[in-house]
Amino acid sequence: MEENSASLAGVAVSKSFGPVQVLYGIDLTLRSGEVHALIGENGAGKSTLMKVLCGYQGPTSGHLLLDGQRVVFHDSADAEHKGVVLIHQEFNLAEQLSVEANIFLGREMQAGALLDRRGMHDRSLQLLRELETEIDPRQLVADLSVPEKQMVEIAKALVRDARVLVMDEPTAVLTAKESEVLFKQIERLRQQGVAILYTSHKLDEVKSIANVVTVLRDGRHVITAPVSDMSVDQMATHMVGRDVSDLFPQKSVLAGSEIVLEVEHLSVPGRVFDASFALRRGEILGFAGLVGSGRTELMEGLVGLRHADGSIKINGAPIRIRSLRDASRHRLAYLTEDRKGHGLLLNMRMRPNLTLLGLDRFVHGLIDEKAEEKALEKAISDFDIRAGDRTVRVGNLSGGNQQKLLLAKTMLVEPDIVIIDEPTRGIDIGTKQQIYSFIDRLARSGKSVIVISSEMAEVIGLSHRVMVMKAGRIVGELEGRDIGEESIVRYAMGLAGSAAA
Amino acid sequence: MSNAVSDRIAAPRVRFKLSVLGPLLALLLLLILGALLNGNFLTLGNIMNVVARSASIGIIAIGATFVITSGGLDLSVGSMAAFTAGLMIIIMNALVPTLGTGWMVVVVGMLAGLLIGGGAGAANGLLVTAGRIEPFIVTLGTLGIFRALITFLANGGTLNLNFKVADVYSPIYSGNIAGIPVPIIVFAVIAIAAEIVLRRTKFGRHAAAIGSSEQVARYSAINVDRVRLMTYALQGALVGVATMLYVPRFGSANSSTAVLWELQAIAAVIIGGTMLKGGFGRIWGTVVGVIILELIGNILNLQSLISPYLNQAFQGAIIIVAVLLQRSKRAAD
Numbered sequence: 086m087e088e089n090s091a092s093l094a095g096v097a098v099s100k101s102f103g104p105v106q107v108l109y110g111i112d113l114t115l116r117s118g119e120v121h122a123l124i125g126e127n128g129a130g131k132s133t134l135m136k137v138l139c140g141y142q143g144p145t146s147g148h149l150l151l152d153g154q155r156v157v158f159h160d161s162a163d164a165e166h167k168g169v170v171l172i173h174q175e176f177n178l179a180e181q182l183s184v185e186a187n188i189f190l191g192r193e194m195q196a197g198a199l200l201d202r203r204g205m206h207d208r209s210l211q212l213l214r215e216l217e218t219e220i221d222p223r224q225l226v227a228d229l230s231v232p233e234k235q236m237v238e239i240a241k242a243l244v245r246d247a248r249v250l251v252m253d254e255p256t257a258v259l260t261a262k263e264s265e266v267l268f269k270q271i272e273r274l275r276q277q278g279v280a281i282l283y284t285s286h287k288l289d290e291v292k293s294i295a296n297v298v299t300v301l302r303d304g305r306h307v308i309t310a311p312v313s314d315m316s317v318d319q320m321a322t323h324m325v326g327r328d329v330s331d332l333f334p335q336k337s338v339l340a341g342s343e344i345v346l347e348v349e350h351l352s353v354p355g356r357v358f359d360a361s362f363a364l365r366r367g368e369i370l371g372f373a374g375l376v377g378s379g380r381t382e383l384m385e386g387l388v389g390l391r392h393a394d395g396s397i398k399i400n401g402a403p404i405r406i407r408s409l410r411d412a413s414r415h416r417l418a419y420l421t422e423d424r425k426g427h428g429l430l431l432n433m434r435m436r437p438n439l440t441l442l443g444l445d446r447f448v449h450g451l452i453d454e455k456a457e458e459k460a461l462e463k464a465i466s467d468f469d470i471r472a473g474d475r476t477v478r479v480g481n482l483s484g485g486n487q488q489k490l491l492l493a494k495t496m497l498v499e500p501d502i503v504i505i506d507e508p509t510r511g512i513d514i515g516t517k518q519q520i521y522s523f524i525d526r527l528a529r530s531g532k533s534v535i536v537i538s539s540e541m542a543e544v545i546g547l548s549h550r551v552m553v554m555k556a557g558r559i560v561g562e563l564e565g566r567d568i569g570e571e572s573i574v575r576y577a578m579g580l581a582g583s584a585a586a
Numbered sequence: 587m588s589n590a591v592s593d594r595i596a597a598p599r600v601r602f603k604l605s606v607l608g609p610l611l612a613l614l615l616l617l618i619l620g621a622l623l624n625g626n627f628l629t630l631g632n633i634m635n636v637v638a639r640s641a642s643i644g645i646i647a648i649g650a651t652f653v654i655t656s657g658g659l660d661l662s663v664g665s666m667a668a669f670t671a672g673l674m675i676i677i678m679n680a681l682v683p684t685l686g687t688g689w690m691v692v693v694v695g696m697l698a699g700l701l702i703g704g705g706a707g708a709a710n711g712l713l714v715t716a717g718r719i720e721p722f723i724v725t726l727g728t729l730g731i732f733r734a735l736i737t738f739l740a741n742g743g744t745l746n747l748n749f750k751v752a753d754v755y756s757p758i759y760s761g762n763i764a765g766i767p768v769p770i771i772v773f774a775v776i777a778i779a780a781e782i783v784l785r786r787t788k789f790g791r792h793a794a795a796i797g798s799s800e801q802v803a804r805y806s807a808i809n810v811d812r813v814r815l816m817t818y819a820l821q822g823a824l825v826g827v828a829t830m831l832y833v834p835r836f837g838s839a840n841s842s843t844a845v846l847w848e849l850q851a852i853a854a855v856i857i858g859g860t861m862l863k864g865g866f867g868r869i870w871g872t873v874v875g876v877i878i879l880e881l882i883g884n885i886l887n888l889q890s891l892i893s894p895y896l897n898q899a900f901q902g903a904i905i906i907v908a909v910l911l912q913r914s915k916r917a918a919d
């Protein structure tokens with residue numbers, strides 16, 4: 086018991102936002118040298134519990150114990166000072182400051198009255214190299230990619246000498262390889278005796294790195310058990326309250342080979358080079374590749390969000406797409422991977438967000454708010470959006486529910502061709518199943534879908550055909566039975582490209 | 587996934603928020619204070635007078651509500667008003683020989699005011715959108731330019747409207763329709779129309795979306811530049827309308843016409859609860875804000891304890907309190 090002494094514990098923690106109760110009497114104990122995974126559906130209250138544990142929000146009732154002593158964190162700085170550090174689900178970085186300034190933000194090293202810039206630079210560099218990234222500490226955070234920002238967040242926590250480190254979905258934006266690096270760091274910290282709480286919707290990942298798992302459902306504690314006592318399927322069942330073993334629907338059989346979209350020699354200056362592909366009616370076309378391989382840029386070029394050259398045909402007719410409005414006119418829709426930065430107006434309610442893209446459908450002279458409200462009602466039930474209260478600001482929705490709202494927003498314009506960039510980032514397994522079956526139904530109803538995903542299983546499980554990209558070029562195409570993890574990786578890493586040509 | 591939707595998502599409830607009630611409360615307090623200080627304060631005549639006098643700035647502030655809601659800023663409205671007034675007077679005076687001194691001249695002058703204002707606003711908008719320059723910089727620049735132009739046009743002195751034309755024009759400011767002063771009617775009609783435009787039209791919704799996040803707006807197929815341009819052009823046109831009411835009031839324009847109106851307009855917008863960083867706007871709040879600012883001056887004039895010279899100090903204090911209230915609103919939810 087000695088070496089396993091409790092580091093941080095929540096005792097009967099409840100939390101309400103106004104009349105909406107989010108957590109119900111949760112008990113949770115984090116022990117030094119232990120990786121504790123917190124899992125649950127979107128909106129189950131994981132992030133909220135983490136914020137309460139780390140002083141970002143006070144509990145409505147219940148209390149915290151730090152090393153067995155009752156403790157009240159006045160704010161997050163107080164918690165950090167006591168060694169309890171949270172890495173947010175949403176980034177908490179100052180975009181216009183350099184990486185090193187961010188890492189040391191609030192605990193700058195001093196050399197006399199001045200900042201010890203050299204010392205901070207060297208330490209930042211060291212940390213970043215330990216995290217196996219090539220980030221230059223002098224770069225602006227605004228110029229970093231999403232996974233790079235995550236690495237900076239992790240470096241920031243490491244510099245704070247956390248005794249208790251809480252991570253909210255750290256791997257949601259990382260590729261498998263980047264996640265591996267993170268897990269190495271987690272293991273290192275665990276061996277140093279840090280208590281770690283972490284959440285993820287990737288259950289196999291939980292299975293491999295956690296020691297203990299706690300499941301939350303609808304704000305209530307379901308079970309806490311050693312990870313060795315629970316299979317991935319059992320975890321999923323506890324989370325969702327039903328069996329979710331058939332994650333992917335049976336792939337539909339493509340009836341004809343009618344081509345609805347034909348892209349030829351599309352180039353986005355500096356990003357995408359000479360990409361050509363075709364999309365058939367009722368087809369789900371996957372785009373695989375490493376992060377940074379140009380998949381998003383290709384699609385943004387296609388729908389007019391970036392300048393692009395090349396030829397595009399829809400239903401055989403050559404068209405020009407200069408802006409997203411042109412794309413919409415041709416019933417082509419793009420769902421961004423960056424739901425917070427590009428997808429949703431976080432300080433507004435669900436209704437204006439839902440109808441923003443398809444507002445024309447609600448304008449008869451004036452905006453018909455009743456019709457909007459009806460559409461929202463329908464979206465909430467169609468996409469199973471869970472929010473405490475319909476007037477909640479979208480920024481306060483849980484990540485998964487934001488994703489569902491974004492999906493609802495895009496589908497409201499009834500596109501014939503939908504490009505979905507990372508459809509299930511940060512989404513729980515039950516909802517994933519719903520989204521996969523939604524994509525499948527979409528294709529069966531004669532629409533065509535392009536899915537970009539960094540999750541290999543997703544591309545493999547959904548697609549009729551897969552295009553693999555590498556360094557801005559399409560380097561491989563796989564169909565039917567040939568679609569597999571190994572074949573995709575070979576193309577993505579450039580092992581198969583020359584052999585096939 | 588099992589419970590019914592209705593269990594999970596409660597219907598919207600009516601909530602009374604300080605941020606909504608704040609401006610109204612302040613207005614009420616001022617009315618009570620005024621009534622206590624002076625028996626003549628709460629007379630219909632005095633109140634109508636206050637509102638009529640605030641109409642010009644109020645109409646400009648309504649335009650500013652659109653600009654600020656979409657995440658922009660227009661500092662040039664005061665000098666734009668002076669410049670527009672100056673040009674209107676020059677044009678009307680120049681037309682007297684051909685059109686005489688009747689209504690015709692006045693109508694042409696008013697139309698010119700609308701066009702000049704709208705054009706000046708569109709120029710601001712083009713510099714911001716096509717020129718990709720910060721609105722603060724653009725409108726700080728045009729603030730100087732318009733102010734210099736009116737000084738230049740007036741040759742350092744004052745431009746006076748032809749006396750006869752001024753007589754014909756005067757009812758636009760001092761006249762009544764069914765007992766209500768014309769400026770109040772114009773102000774009210776514009777405010778109601780603006781509230782509808784901001785809340786219930788595509789343009790209004792898009793303006794708020796852009797102010798909330800330009801990127802999200804772009805990814806939602808909104809023509810960001812066009813909507814922005816329209817907010818500045820609308821602001822300019824409303825400066826034109828405000829000037830139409832201003833010219834018959836004084837019949838002249840000079841280099842100190844409408845000085846600091848931009849600050850009054852922005853102050854009214856903020857007091858009314860519109861977010862300075864964009865994304866949310868409220869026309870009725872702006873109207874209340876303008877009236878509050880005008881009432882402070884009126885009350886200071888009606889009493890003798892506090893020097894009316896402190897007027898601006900009170901206005902300043904109210905703005906700071908209003909922003910504090912906005913912040914407590916954000917912290918609360």
Ligand SMILES: Nc1ncnc2c1ncn2[C@@H]1O[C@H](COP(=O)(O)OP(=O)(O)OP(=O)(O)O)[C@@H](O)[C@H]1O
Pocket residue numbers: 102105107125126127128129130131132133134174471472473477481482483484485486511513919
């Ligand atoms: N500040 C807030 N005001 C109102 N409701 C809130 C607020 N913060 C969270 N909620 C609500 O609390 C619930 C739990 O949210 P939370 O973010 O903790 O979920 P989560 O388990 O982290 O989900 P996800 O896996 O999607 O990240 C959600 O219904 C959310 O809408």
Ligand SMILES: [Mg+2]
Pocket residue numbers: 131132133174253483484
């Ligand atoms: Mg969360």
